[in-house]
Amino acid sequence: MKHVNVRFFAAFREAAGVSEADIATSAETLADLYGELRLKYGFALKEGQVKASRNLQFASLEETIQSGDRIVFLPPVAGG
Amino acid sequence: MKHVNVRFFAAFREAAGVSEADIATSAETLADLYGELRLKYGFALKEGQVKASRNLQFASLEETIQSGDRIVFLPPVAGG
Amino acid sequence: MSFSLSPTAIDSPVLGGDLSAGASVSFVGRVRNVNEGRSVTALEYEAFDELAATEGMRIVEEAVRRFSIVHACCRHRVGKLALGEAAIHVEVLSGHRDEAFNACRWIVDEVKARVPIWKKEYYEDGVSEWLVPGG
Amino acid sequence: MSFSLSPTAIDSPVLGGDLSAGASVSFVGRVRNVNEGRSVTALEYEAFDELAATEGMRIVEEAVRRFSIVHACCRHRVGKLALGEAAIHVEVLSGHRDEAFNACRWIVDEVKARVPIWKKEYYEDGVSEWLVPGG
Numbered sequence: 491m492k493h494v495n496v497r498f499f500a501a502f503r504e505a506a507g508v509s510e511a512d513i514a515t516s517a518e519t520l521a522d523l524y525g526e527l528r529l530k531y532g533f534a535l536k537e538g539q540v541k542a543s544r545n546l547q548f549a550s551l552e553e554t555i556q557s558g559d560r561i562v563f564l565p566p567v568a569g570g
Numbered sequence: 571m572k573h574v575n576v577r578f579f580a581a582f583r584e585a586a587g588v589s590e591a592d593i594a595t596s597a598e599t600l601a602d603l604y605g606e607l608r609l610k611y612g613f614a615l616k617e618g619q620v621k622a623s624r625n626l627q628f629a630s631l632e633e634t635i636q637s638g639d640r641i642v643f644l645p646p647v648a649g650g
Numbered sequence: 651m652s653f654s655l656s657p658t659a660i661d662s663p664v665l666g667g668d669l670s671a672g673a674s675v676s677f678v679g680r681v682r683n684v685n686e687g688r689s690v691t692a693l694e695y696e697a698f699d700e701l702a703a704t705e706g707m708r709i710v711e712e713a714v715r716r717f718s719i720v721h722a723c724c725r726h727r728v729g730k731l732a733l734g735e736a737a738i739h740v741e742v743l744s745g746h747r748d749e750a751f752n753a754c755r756w757i758v759d760e761v762k763a764r765v766p767i768w769k770k771e772y773y774e775d776g777v778s779e780w781l782v783p784g785g
Numbered sequence: 786m787s788f789s790l791s792p793t794a795i796d797s798p799v800l801g802g803d804l805s806a807g808a809s810v811s812f813v814g815r816v817r818n819v820n821e822g823r824s825v826t827a828l829e830y831e832a833f834d835e836l837a838a839t840e841g842m843r844i845v846e847e848a849v850r851r852f853s854i855v856h857a858c859c860r861h862r863v864g865k866l867a868l869g870e871a872a873i874h875v876e877v878l879s880g881h882r883d884e885a886f887n888a889c890r891w892i893v894d895e896v897k898a899r900v901p902i903w904k905k906e907y908y909e910d911g912v913s914e915w916l917v918p919g920g
Contacts, residue, residue: 566782654861659862672817676811
């Protein structure tokens with residue numbers, strides 16, 4: 491099991507009911523982890539609509555996660 | 571002879587040495603009048619570089635002038 | 651609508667003191683009372699602060715290189731906004747107006763497309779929702 | 786260069802109170818210290834006031850119709866200007882940013898091309914001259 495920190499923003503924050511969570515997971519990649527969280531919290535967005543950040547950088551969903559990672563999944567941005 | 575009022579701006583004002591003049595002329599058109607003034611004051615600009623205003627409206631240089639007209643010849647504009 | 655000739659100084663806030671910079675273009679986007687036909691009563695912006703700051707700065711610096719402008723800055727509002735309040739302000743200073751207009755427009759577009767900021771709209775009927783552009 | 790997230794109101798002077806207008810673009814053109822390689826020390830603008838006012842207003846009104854914008858205004862300075870002083874200020878308010886950028890740019894271009902205002906440049910070497918664009 492890997493232990494990662496996940497922060498939630500906007501629609502994800504509201505669906506999860508929390509701003510962040512320490513999560514134990516067997517997911518290989520960010521995409522795998524998003525799949526797990528989507529099931530757990532009922533996120534509406536499909537994997538194809540989501541981007542990710544790992545350790546405060548943009549990250550591909552194909553990236554492998556490691557224990558200690560600080561992860562954020564990003565709904566489509568809507569600033570401006 | 572026609573009697574018209576001519577105002578001068580910018581390079582024309584400096585070349586003429588006055589801001590306006592009441593002029594008696596036998597010129598038919600604005601172009602003719604510009605030709606007269608160009609000779610009289612030594613304006614550097616050729617007729618093709620100049621536009622005109624007659625009675626506070628833009629006017630074609632082909633327009634016929636009449637006594638009482640208020641005329642301005644316009645060097646190429648350079649605002650902004 | 652107005653046009654006026656001013657014999658006295660035009661008070662216009664412009665960036666910086668670089669006297670080779672002759673053009674300043676600024677953009678303000680503010681909260682409208684309507685979006686796609688629905689009556690909006692308020693907006694809320696939420697940002698992933700750390701990444702938004704990094705990516706926003708990257709955009710501004712990229713604009714300076716790409717358009718050879720002298721200066722650029724961008725502010726984006728977060729939190730809850732009333733109608734008419736400014737959501738984003740971009741200001742660009744450059745030698746000539748071409749680059750100033752192009753760079754300002756580019757920064758606005760890139761910030762909308764790249765910076766992790768999300769918008770929730772509150773509607774007159776009591777409903778609210780996080781917008782999903784293209785979703 | 787800067788980018789910031791602001792949790793408090795962004796103070797940005799925008800035109801009017803029309804809450805359907807979400808975008809404001811403004812342009813300031815100011816006196817540069819150099820033009821076509823010559824060191825400029827000051828500028829002077831002279832206008833044929835009556836016709837400049839008429840033609841300037843025509844441009845602003847034409848912009849409103851042509852770009853379907855909400856509001857536009859333009860101020861042009863006359864008299865002698867020091868380096869860094871604003872020569873022209875255009876501000877446009879519209880529903881969306883596309884028209885706001887296009888209309889603002891168009892107004893600046895049209896004012897330069899059509900309004901009877903003339904510019905004299907004063908150079909470091911003591912010479913001064915009335916500019917003849919394209920001449």
